[in-house]
Amino acid sequence: MRLIEIDLSSQYLNFACCVLTFTFITPETNIVQNNEQKLGVVNAIAAYLMWGLAPIYFKTLESVNADEIMVHRVVWSSVLLLLFVFATARIRAVISTLVQPGVLIKLTISACFLGFNWFLFIWAVNNDHILDASLGYYINPLFNVALGMVFLNERLRKWQLVAVLLAVIGVLIQVVTLGELPIISLALAGSFAIYGLIRKKLQVNSIAGLLIESSVMLPIALLYWLWFVNSSTSNMAENSLSLNLLFVFAGIVTTAPLLCFTAAAKRLTLSTVGFFQYIGPSIMFVLATFYYDEPLEPSKLVTFGFIWLALVIYSADSMKTYRKLKV
Structure with a gap:
């Protein structure tokens, strides 16, 4: 099983690197509208595929503590984002954000929710709670509606309200049957929804904002690495090359899907991008099961059933509304 997981992780690495390269070189001007939409769809699918396959990567590091993996996730994400910002001439967007104290405070708050979400996902995957993570990201769109x-x-439309109520019923069934x-x-759903709410209200370049959020977490991660991480893998100079590459790959696992998502959001409407968001938790569900x-x-399956039904209703209502507005 370990050999299979490492092989899958290697395939994931190759796929993510290819998509990341594609994101860097994709032209954003002088392309006909039809090609732009196709590129948007490719980037959206790539983003959610990578999010869905992320548990495979973290499972290869299940012998490493979640806090140590989190440190590497923050450090190498910060490095990769900084390189991307300079490579794509977004440094002015970063500087213009840094001179706004109010925006920096809000980005610091959003960084706390993002960091919590990153850590909890790592912990959930490495402690055999991928199904719970899958359920969380199924619930997330409905949390967004409620927030x-x-x-x-x-204002919630009638069928949106029905979808939210079905999700609540699904959660209550698990409470009654399992007692928790x-x-x-x-x-997971709540932290990412709150993070999205904060970012939605900020007029900040998405990549610049993410770099600043990672930079907020970076000093804490480095201090924690130096003073509190005391394991056989904490000193990278003593690790094997393959293990160190896996640690560095944490940056790609984190940033590659976000870059693809950003590329998709530029070319597609958010409602269109939203229809791809169930790819991630669906892949997680299949992997876990x-x-x-x-x-x-059975009780958890019933909960999933209610959430799936809620999402079908929510998606159908969104599509119907989108078509009306388009007309």
Whole structure:
């Protein structure tokens, strides 16, 4: 099983590097609209495929503590994003953001939610809770709808309300049958939804903002690495080349799908991009159930059923509304 996981991780590395290269070299001007939309679809699919396959990477490091993996995720993401910013001449966007104290405070807050989400996902995968992570990212779009209603004064359409209520029922079924809330799922969905809400209200370049958020986490990660990480793998000079490459690859696992998502968002409407978002948790569900043999209790399956039904209704309503607006 270990050999298979390492082989899959290698394939994931090759795929992510190819997509990352594609994102760097994709032309953004002088392309006909049809080709732009095709490129947007390719980038959207690539982003959600990589998010869905991310557990394979983290499983190859399950012998390493989640906090140590998190350190590498922050460090190498920061390095890769900095290189990308200079390579694509976005440094002015970073500087213009750094001179706005109010924006920096909000990015610091969003960095806290993002960091929590990153760490919890690593912990969930390496402690055999991929199904919970999958459920969390299925719930996330419905969390977004609920937060929009509460904080952005967005009114829920009738079928959106039905979808949210079905999701709530699905969670309550798990509470009644198992006697506990799906904490991991709700925490992943909630933290990413709140992060998205904060970023939505900030007029900041997406890549520049992500670099600043990573930079906020970087000093903490480095200090933690130097003073608190005390394991057989904490000193990279003593590690094998393959292990160090896996650590560095944490930066690609984190940033490559985000860069592809950004490229997709530039070329497609957000409602169109939204229809691809279920690729990620669906892949996680398949991996957890059929590859990593995580137990799927009947109550949890019922919860998934309610969430899936809610998402079908939500997606159908979104498509119907989008077509009306397009006409």
